Amino acid sequence: MPASTAHSRIQRPGKRQRLSAAPNPGTPATSSTTYKVTGLRVLRSEWAKFWSLRSSWITLGVAVFLLVLFGAVAAYTYSPDAAAAGGPPGPGGSGGDSDAVSLALTGVTFASLAVGVLGVLLSAGEYSTGMIRSTLTAVPRRLPVLWSKALVIGPIALILTTLGALAAFQLGTPGLDGEQISLALSDDGVLRSLAGAGVYLALVAVFGVALGVLIRSSAGAIAALVGVLLILPGLASLLPDSWYDTLSPYFPSNAGSAVYALHETSGSLSPGAGLAVFAGWVALALAGAAFRLVKTDA
Numbered sequence: 211m212p213a214s215t216a217h218s219r220i221q222r223p224g225k226r227q228r229l230s231a232a233p234n235p236g237t238p239a240t241s242s243t244t245y246k247v248t249g250l251r252v253l254r255s256e257w258a259k260f261w262s263l264r265s266s267w268i269t270l271g272v273a274v275f276l277l278v279l280f281g282a283v284a285a286y287t288y289s290p291d292a293a294a295a296g297g298p299p300g301p302g303g304s305g306g307d308s309d310a311v312s313l314a315l316t317g318v319t320f321a322s323l324a325v326g327v328l329g330v331l332l333s334a335g336e337y338s339t340g341m342i343r344s345t346l347t348a349v350p351r352r353l354p355v356l357w358s359k360a361l362v363i364g365p366i367a368l369i370l371t372t373l374g375a376l377a378a379f380q381l382g383t384p385g386l387d388g389e390q391i392s393l394a395l396s397d398d399g400v401l402r403s404l405a406g407a408g409v410y411l412a413l414v415a416v417f418g419v420a421l422g423v424l425i426r427s428s429a430g431a432i433a434a435l436v437g438v439l440l441i442l443p444g445l446a447s448l449l450p451d452s453w454y455d456t457l458s459p460y461f462p463s464n465a466g467s468a469v470y471a472l473h474e475t476s477g478s479l480s481p482g483a484g485l486a487v488f489a490g491w492v493a494l495a496l497a498g499a500a501f502r503l504v505k506t507d508a
Contacts, residue, residue: 270367
């Protein structure tokens with residue numbers, strides 16, 4: 211073989227050499243492209259993660275179903291005589307005169323447990339499976355993960371539970387036809403109360419996310435959620451009457467019930483004040499969750 215031919219074969223680049231050669235300046239180097247972690251990308255990741263879980267669909271469906279079911283049943287089983295003798299409780303379990311809105315929102319307590327548990331599972335569930343380590347490795351700044359989880363579940367719960375409250379009211383309206391407490395959707399305060407129920411339940415869902423990150427245990431966070439929303443008002447009744455009357459309106463569930471109550475009752479907060487107090491509780495839980503997320507290991 212001539213030396214010149216052998217030399218040309220040695221110098222001719224092979225396929226592997228061509229692949230490792232420097233790319234053309236006009237061709238983008240996709241293999242070495244790096245992506246910056248942004249809040250929007252973290253939000254999109256949490257959105258995909260939320261809808262990929264079967265528990266999200268099931269729990270949201272249960273929350274809306276309970277809201278509609280109990281509201282409709284309460285309207286169709288309403289009896290003026292029974293109401294005069296003691297009556298079913300008003301929104302959030304507080305006493306008071308019944309009205310079409312309070313009957314429609316009878317299921318809010320049950321729905322709040324469902325969306326609150328969903329919020330806990332969305333956050334504490336990652337600690338149970340160990341997936342939180344991968345999440346925080348991908349997002350080293352950590353806090354965007356917490357904010358994204360809250361931003362995902364809050365609007366979803368707001369929209370679906372508001373629609374559920376509207377459906378419960380509309381389904382129950384024929385059952386109250388001719389009754390003194392019957393109301394129309396256009397009556398003063400009705401839409402505000404139904405929308406207020408959605409706002410309250412959305413905040414409960416965010417509260418569940420905060421408790422999940424703060425406690426890092428699904429069982430523990432669910433127990434804390436039930437204790438704060440349901441057990442705490444009952445235990446507070448053991449306090450002296452003067453203390454109870456002063457503190458009771460500021461308990462989370464009582465402040466939340468004021469958000470969607472049609473009429474302000476004696477000793478309760480106004481809707482605006484109730485929203486501010488309950489949002490303050492949620493903000494406090496989020497602050498505690500943020501502090502622990504940043505300061506302690508996963």
